[in-house]
Amino acid sequence: MANTKEITVKELNTQKFIEEKAREISALVGSGAAINALSGGVDSSAVTMLGHKALGDRLKTYFIDNGIMREGEPERIVSIFKKLGVRVEIVNAQDKFLSALKGVTDPEEKREAITQTFYKDVFAKLVKESDAKYLLQGTILTDIDETVAGIKRQHNVFEQLGIDPEEAFGYKIIEPLVRLRKDGVRKIAEATGLPESIYNRIPFPGPALAARVVGEVTREKIAVVRKATIIVEDILSSTRAFQYMAILHEDRVTGMRDGKRDFGLQIEVRSWDSIDARKATPTRLSYDILFKLSERITKEVPGVVSVTYNIATKPPSTIEVI
Numbered sequence: 001m002a003n004t005k006e007i008t009v010k011e012l013n014t015q016k017f018i019e020e021k022a023r024e025i026s027a028l029v030g031s032g033a034a035i036n037a038l039s040g041g042v043d044s045s046a047v048t049m050l051g052h053k054a055l056g057d058r059l060k061t062y063f064i065d066n067g068i069m070r071e072g073e074p075e076r077i078v079s080i081f082k083k084l085g086v087r088v089e090i091v092n093a094q095d096k097f098l099s100a101l102k103g104v105t106d107p108e109e110k111r112e113a114i115t116q117t118f119y120k121d122v123f124a125k126l127v128k129e130s131d132a133k134y135l136l137q138g139t140i141l142t143d144i145d146e147t148v149a150g151i152k153r154q155h156n157v158f159e160q161l162g163i164d165p166e167e168a169f170g171y172k173i174i175e176p177l178v179r180l181r182k183d184g185v186r187k188i189a190e191a192t193g194l195p196e197s198i199y200n201r202i203p204f205p206g207p208a209l210a211a212r213v214v215g216e217v218t219r220e221k222i223a224v225v226r227k228a229t230i231i232v233e234d235i236l237s238s239t240r241a242f243q244y245m246a247i248l249h250e251d252r253v254t255g256m257r258d259g260k261r262d263f264g265l266q267i268e269v270r271s272w273d274s275i276d277a278r279k280a281t282p283t284r285l286s287y288d289i290l291f292k293l294s295e296r297i298t299k300e301v302p303g304v305v306s307v308t309y310n311i312a313t314k315p316p317s318t319i320e321v322i
């Protein structure tokens, strides 16, 4: 089992860590090639930079467009990395993910559907087509803790689940960030030359907007939560909150639109203060901000008649809704 002893942010020497990890990756991959998927989050971005430092063009980086990303994400991320000299290829796999999610309502089954589609279908094909035997992945210590504790199965943790990726999917996994928590990863990301829009980016889950739709995930529901997400991120980006999000609920509620009854959609806004996502408390947003959120979401997102703000702490809540 890999060494998962925590390196705290206090202990972390960024340059030394980067050099060490680049050396480790080079030694493991040898003269071969590796492949990784970049989502644009701080973890996969840091791993892309470490892998690129170690392997240069022998690291093939793909951005898997799974259809459940935030607005404009693939193009934005590819252009940021292009400026850093890292070539990223976009793979359109929207239909595959959305059809795997069809009819699935249970949270863990959704994660499973995304995991299977990602690793077995889309990624395994890319690996087979390339000559890569290694996959670089941005698993961090919190992902492992929560999976081991049985709180949530993070979609990128295999070893702890007793799954052998080589047997199951045909490749070995390298996880350079596995001894760090989010604050440490941000330091590493900054030290590799990534811009602040990446290293200070709020966390975003692997299952993407599918983690923010209660019940079945459809293209239409993703479009709703995507629009609400733009507004929430726009209004709350100036707060110092750890993470904020829009969630689309399954239940419909009665509302009024243009003087008529409208059995409409409800969006829940969550904004969290936290250090490392293990515990979190709702941000004390001003009533003005809450009002702005509700006004813009009901005006700009078709079909939404109700906006709520979550006031429960983690635990017993979790940060995401599924």
Ligand code: XMP
Residues within 6 Å of the ligand: 111, 146, 151, 152, 153, 154, 155, 156, 203, 204, 205, 206, 207, 211, 243, 277, 314, 317, 318, 319, 320, 321
């Ligand atoms: P929870 O919801 O477990 O989230 O309190 C803790 C932190 O992890 C993120 N998160 C995920 N990240 N795959 C990921 O890569 C997942 O399945 C996943 N679920 C939650 C969440 O956004 C928060 O920052």
